[in-house]
Amino acid sequence: MMNPEKKRLRRTMMFLNAQKPGLIKDPYIYKPDSIMLDLEDAVAENQKDAARFSLYHALREINYHGCERVVRINALDTPYWKEDIRCAVAGGCDSIRIPKTERTEDVKLVEEAVAAAEKEFHIPEGRTLIMAAIESARGVMKVLDICESSERLFGIALSGGDYTKDLQTHITGTGVELMGARQNMIIAARAAGVQCFDTVYTNLNDMEGFRKEVESIHLMGFDGKSIINPRQIRIVHEIFTPTFKDIIFAEKVVKEIDDKKAKGIGVFTVDGKMIDIAFYDGAVRTIYMAKAAGVYKGDL
């Protein structure tokens, strides 16, 4: 059976250094959909061990009030990742993020280690999900295979910094250097039925630039964005919140189709116009997003 959490709402995924007690104690007050407790880049090489204890007890003892708790483990070419997985799974994390994913084998390796840890620590099998970060040209070229590599995999995320280095360019702020990766990834993710998340925006002084980027990836079809500061949350959630007009229309679509289907009628009209059954899933998703954003108070 599919873990229902695979499809949960993930508009914002906030990076936090797992080694910083001041950061991990209450990020939920800002209401991100997910937090990503980082054992990788944020943690210095000589603190990898200490970060795990900090992570383990945070996972066990801090009530994150429904925020998804993703743990970013160290890369598979380091000596740390296996123990990272044991620690994170034993702590009861919701998901593991694999950095620098390039091959289906990477996901398989992690999947095995996660399954073994679930068994070792008596965690229900299949509880711990996986996401894959794509950080290289090779990763982008293999992205559909990666998306389809594991039943546990709920999504993929672009990591723009490393990816643009691999491409021999850099983050320009225009998005031109990320166009190909973004398009490939969202198409592959949709084809495989998993979620797709955009890279971080690091210039905290340019909130307008951030807003434009979020608007653009929202239109491209992305499910959410990785963020580095709670100030970015509100903007993302605003953009991912359906407009009043969309909500009214979606509500009419859902009600019309449910109603007519119950009566055995196969022709649907909203506001006097014929609509197609293909509108249904989109309308349900709109209502779901509106509910998540707290703007839908209707009865659906």
Place this chain on the structure above:
Amino acid sequence: MEIVQPAMAGTLESSDCQVTVEPGDDGIEFNLESVVINQYGNQIKKVVMETLKNMEVSQVKISVIDKGALDCTIKARVEGALFRSAGQFDNLPWGGAVR
């Protein structure tokens, strides 16, 4: 666990604590310096003692410089220092001695 060499974990940042362990020969010698000692001194001591007990440490000099850390952080720093002292970084007893 036997403490064979000195080790330290944690920082002096706000909400963190720095824990130092050294070999001892007179049971548990506990020393605490805390910005919240008046309000949480006993609680911090209790957490440190429980953690040492879970790790089966009975001979140690342990000193904690606390900057307002929560219990979960104090535990993590004590364990961090102990496992560093023991030189063990893999196959840790998550959910066992570490709990």
Place this chain on the structure above:
Amino acid sequence: MINAVGRDIPEEVLKATGKEVFQGVHYKDGYTYKKDGPVTRCVSDNKKSKLVDSIYDVLIKCNIKDGMTLGFHHHFREGDYIVNMVMEEVHRLGIKDITICASSLGKAHDPIVPYIEDGTITNIQSSGVRGKIGKAISSGKLKGLAIMRSHGGRVRAIESGETRIDIAFIGAPTCDDYGNCRGIGGKSNCGVLSYALVDGDYADQVVAITDCLVPFPNFPAHISMTKVDYVVVADAIGNPDKIATGAAKPTTDMRKLMMADYCTQFVVNTPYFKDGFSYQTGVGGASIASTISLARIMKERNIRMRFGVGGLTKPMCDLLANDQVDCLLDTQDFDLDAVESVKDLKHFRISAGEYANPFNKGAVVNKLDFVILAALEVDVNFNCNVVVGSDGEITGAQGGHPDTAAGAKCAIVIVPLLQGRIPAVCTEVTAVTTPGESIDVVVTDYGIAINPKRQDLIDCMKGVDLPFKTIEELRDIAYSIVGEPERVEFDDKVVGIIESRDGTILDVVRKVKEYTFTDN
């Protein structure tokens, strides 16, 4: 004896001070009294000069002796040199038993601690103390009782004769040889001299100390020559870098921004937020951020402020510059923009008495719609503590907190729920410094609590999308995260009293006991 905020005030303290226990914010309304006047020595001989060479000489001229009370103001904030300069000379003269009556004392005054230890200073009356003086008082080193009183309370104590100032020392950024003082100009420009005006009016002898002597007349004078006995010129009376700093950059800390946003949303949803409203706020990051977001909403909704009060900072002065407020009433300037704004014709200087004295025939605070305050602790009865740290040590000042809270129609306290591990919302504050009956709303990063006494405010927030909680819920959230704190252990010895605005006793501060583990 238990007072109206449930604090037990020891009989011996009542006996020693002759004071009553606190019996409610407006207990003394209608009280009739005769004001106390200074003993004045007139200057009619036109050949006499008021200029004196040194502080030492002026102390001799003023006949300084054991047991006198000296007045000081704190417009130079952490940049003040006056208190230390004067006390050094007092100490050199071997004088004992001095009472310091200051509008406030800070870390800048750490150097006077040895004079507390050796009995030069035996009493301190101040809005509050920080740094080493706080530690010295809390460890029982001050011989007498420290009295902590609000800005309005200080004026009351002086005007009613409860405190008689023998010599007041007024740091004056500019002064002429006849004693006309201004807060404006010079090297130690602090904008206004509001807290010192009562010293000028009521101290027997008044000494102006300046580092910028200007030709007569230094007009319009903030403190007139008619009240000044002597003028001393010093090399420096303060450190300009610490008197008025550059305006603080608006905070980017999301926690503060979130609290500021909650606060502003609350303000704009009250019936008081309408054309012609009045407002005061503090200097904390969240208070400043809430002023900025409020200004934006005022513009959007075309709502104009009638007057702003305070301790002023750039965002308040921007309201004047942008024509969003009719006038500002100023008691203190916290940044260079505020000092500069004093030149604006609609930026009025007011005295601490006009601002907040409860024994006036009315004060400005009584006309406030909103005041936005901070606190170290708030308890489930909405009592606030802004003076005593959770560890029992004196480390803050009442300032205008109890005055504005009592006066404003809507007093809002913004406080992060947790300060490190310390829960800011607790069962019982370490010391009550503003009574809960004056506090209407507590805004934290975890939610907002309205005082149940304000059913009207609760009603008008129905349907407003803010995270409302009860004050008990806020406390419970805090305790669930950090654990319930142990009570700080105090000695029986009382080291200070927290005076209510009206002179009654709100609380006492006791000597802190050294910590010991309970299971030893």
